[in-house]
Amino acid sequence: MPKLTLIQKYNRINITFNGTPLLRDVLVKSGIFVDSPCGGNGICGKCKVRVSGAVSEPNKTEINAGCRLACQTYLLGDVEAELLSQDAEFVNIETDTCNVQSNAEVLWKYGIAVDIGTTTVVLKLFDNSGECLSTVSALNPQRAFASDVIGRIDAALRGNNEILKKQITDCIDELLKYACTSANISLSDVDKRIITGNTAMLYLYTGRLPESISVAPFIADTLFGEFYDGAYLPPCMNAFVGADISCAILASQMCERDEISLLCDIGTNGEIALWKNGRLYVTSAAAGPAFEGGEISCGVGCVSGAIDRVTVDNGEIKATTIDNTKAVGLCGSGLISLVSAFLELGVIDESGYGENIPIINANGGNVQLTQDDIRAFQLAKAAISAAIEIMLKRTETDIKDIKTFYISGGFGNNLSVNDAVKIGLFPKELSKNVKFIGNAALSGAIKLLFDESNIEKIERIAHTSTHIALSGEDDFYKSFINDIDFPINW
Ligand code: FES
Numbered sequence: 001m002p003k004l005t006l007i008q009k010y011n012r013i014n015i016t017f018n019g020t021p022l023l024r025d026v027l028v029k030s031g032i033f034v035d036s037p038c039g040g041n042g043i044c045g046k047c048k049v050r051v052s053g054a055v056s057e058p059n060k061t062e063i064n065a066g067c068r069l070a071c072q073t074y075l076l077g078d079v080e081a082e083l084l085s086q087d088a089e090f091v092n093i094e095t096d097t098c099n100v101q102s103n104a105e106v107l108w109k110y111g112i113a114v115d116i117g118t119t120t121v122v123l124k125l126f127d128n129s130g131e132c133l134s135t136v137s138a139l140n141p142q143r144a145f146a147s148d149v150i151g152r153i154d155a156a157l158r159g160n161n162e163i164l165k166k167q168i169t170d171c172i173d174e175l176l177k178y179a180c181t182s183a184n185i186s187l188s189d190v191d192k193r194i195i196t197g198n199t200a201m202l203y204l205y206t207g208r209l210p211e212s213i214s215v216a217p218f219i220a221d222t223l224f225g226e227f228y229d230g231a232y233l234p235p236c237m238n239a240f241v242g243a244d245i246s247c248a249i250l251a252s253q254m255c256e257r258d259e260i261s262l263l264c265d266i267g268t269n270g271e272i273a274l275w276k277n278g279r280l281y282v283t284s285a286a287a288g289p290a291f292e293g294g295e296i297s298c299g300v301g302c303v304s305g306a307i308d309r310v311t312v313d314n315g316e317i318k319a320t321t322i323d324n325t326k327a328v329g330l331c332g333s334g335l336i337s338l339v340s341a342f343l344e345l346g347v348i349d350e351s352g353y354g355e356n357i358p359i360i361n362a363n364g365g366n367v368q369l370t371q372d373d374i375r376a377f378q379l380a381k382a383a384i385s386a387a388i389e390i391m392l393k394r395t396e397t398d399i400k401d402i403k404t405f406y407i408s409g410g411f412g413n414n415l416s417v418n419d420a421v422k423i424g425l426f427p428k429e430l431s432k433n434v435k436f437i438g439n440a441a442l443s444g445a446i447k448l449l450f451d452e453s454n455i456e457k458i459e460r461i462a463h464t465s466t467h468i469a470l471s472g473e474d475d476f477y478k479s480f481i482n483d484i485d486f487p488i489n490w
Contacts, residue, residue, distance in 0.1 A: 107190035116197030118268035193231035198242030235462035247444025266409035273306035300329030307334035327365030340419035386479035408440035
């Protein structure tokens with residue numbers, strides 16, 4: 001049988017195949033992520049590859065693109081291949097000074113806190129004095145199967161559970177290797193681990209078949225809050241409100257204050273918590289990966305060169321990039337402010353339609369949104385805004401009574417609240433009381449790392465919450481449809 005050898009940073013993977021398949025198909029079937037926002041149609045150029053061996057001649061699409069594309073290249077015999085465009089995105093090492101001060105006794109030497117996001121995995125390494133030695137992040141390789149939670153559950157149930165488990169454990173191992181190398185410590189010295197994530201991510205990490213959370217009434221057969229393979233996995237609240245939101249609530253300390261507050265975690269799965277009169281209400285809505293750069297043709301994570309903010313100056317669009325380097329794409333905050341700028345300039349109308357969507361240049365790099373990107377973005381923002389609306393309606397909460405509005409998520413402080421209001425992500429009334437808390441899921445995991453008494457607190461949070469169901473509910477569906485258009489007055 002012919003063999004495909006995939007060359008990766010640290011290893012080579014051998015895959016056998018039958019017939020003359022497309023390279024992208026063989027990789028995806030083997031559980032290897034191939035960034036393909038255009039669905040393999042040769043349009044986005046994100047599946048760029050270096051190949052040698054028995055492959056088809058470059059076709060017209062590849063000649064125009066000036067490179068080989070995994071979605072256009074047929075394997076005719078033994079081949080060596082290396083995916084090119086994903087390398088820069090694969091591991092992002094951040095220099096960050098978020099040290100921790102804790103009064104609790106710390107009995108370990110080096111510890112890690114990990115947030116398994118549906119799109120991005122982030123790991124922080126600390127020493128026992130509270131110094132953050134390294135922060136590393138990578139795209140979740142399970143995206144090879146699907147960009148959202150439902151698609152991954154489905155893939156696991158179709159016989160890919162072991163592959164999905166291996167993908168995420170390998171990814172965390174690799175991040176840990178990077179973190180230890182950059183901090184100059186030995187892997188074996190890491191003796192404490194907290195790993196958080198949404199319910200489905202923890203199922204897949206532990207290799208547990210997510211059958212119970214795949215069918216109505218969606219009752220998880222475990223909610224974690226336990227040790228697995230030496231790591232503490234914080235408790236989830238239900239099938240779709242996971243340990244990541246329990247951690248975010250812990251980090252925000254919202255339940256320790258005598259005021260009505262709302263927390264919104266913006267990610268592939270938008271999760272919302274309301275603290276009111278001593279009760280905690282939670283809900284979640286599938287927003288899709290647009291806010292994390294997924295399924296947007298020029299979308300990227302928060303990497304160097306990502307456009308993170310756009311402003312309108314004298315009728316002209318000005319964009320800034322992370323690290324002030326050549327633009328490579330748009331991350332979530334850049335996407336929100338670019339769409340807001342398009343609305344302000346009349347490039348698109350309130351339905352999202354625009355005839356001439358301009359190319360945006362920043363530091364010599366060009367980025368352009370497509371009409372499909374804007375549609376995907378509208379669905380994502382409608383899911384979050386409808387979830388907030390229904391949460392407030394069902395709990396009979398007057399928006400004016402909300403004293404603090406916590407916003408967590410990967411793009412944290414880069415988000416412009418005005419832009420978020422302009423595109424209809426949040427109601428205007430909430431904009432005055434916003435408090436950004438960054439990646440609060442990770443912050444909560446760090447709290448657990450440094451102070452075990454927080455385990456009791458997080459268990460209380462998870463076990464006493466009331467779930468507000470949205471999926472399949474008429475009121476949510478109606479709000480969602482209404483919220484797809486952009487607001488006319490902002
Ligand atoms: S997936 Fe190959 S060009 Fe888009």
